[in-house]
Amino acid sequence: MSSGRAAVLTSYRPRSSAWLTAASWVLLAGLGATQTELGGAAGGLRAAPWVVGLGYLAWLVFWHPRLDVRDDAVVAVNPVRTVEVPWAALIDVGTQYALTLVTPHGRYRVWAAPSPGRHRALTAGPDDLTGLPGSTFDGKRSAQIGDLRGTASGAAGELVRAHWQHLVDSGTLETGVADATPVTSRWDRGAVAVLAGCVVLGILAQLV
Secondary structure, eight states, rough: OOSSSOOOOOEETTHHHHHHHHHHHHHHHHHHHHHHHHHHHHHHHHHHHHHHHHHHIIIIIISSEEEEEEESSHHHHHHEEEEEGGGGGEEEOOOEEEEEEEEEEEEEEEEEEEEOOOGGGGGOOOOGGTTTOOGGTTTTTTOGGGTTSHHHHHHHHHHHHHHHHHHHHHOOOOOOOGGSOOEEEEOOHHHHHHHHHHHHHHHHHOOO
């Protein structure tokens, strides 16, 4: 069972996370400034809860999500839910719609690693599949579009499969216990409370 204290070996988040978050904040700052210019200090105060709430939502959606690979587990940090999958519970890694951690207890998608559109297959070359972990391929040595290098799901999936294979090859992974190995799922109640609070304050500000 995962202790939840193992060090993170590597993390993955999309390269677009930083600029999407920054762009959202710039737009929201402009919105707040416009409301202040049009309505004075009162207009700025009325807009503030919405600007803060939307800014926090942008951070939750674009920057906060990531995939953490640890020695004891692989962890999907999604906007308001974190799922910790011990390696012993993992039975497959899928990439159909997003990187998906498959266990006997359920399928857990990784928000930070969506799969690309089908047009990506048209630009794929041999290098996109060279050197990937063996578990990437099926019996016919074919792989999903979402496994291609240069895609979010492919890059994150490669990290997961490579460490999973390392644990198997080193003999440190206990096998045959997936059914008995629990998966930990935690909802971020604090994030939900902050968003709800901004909505409530925003509504009250319009009534003042």
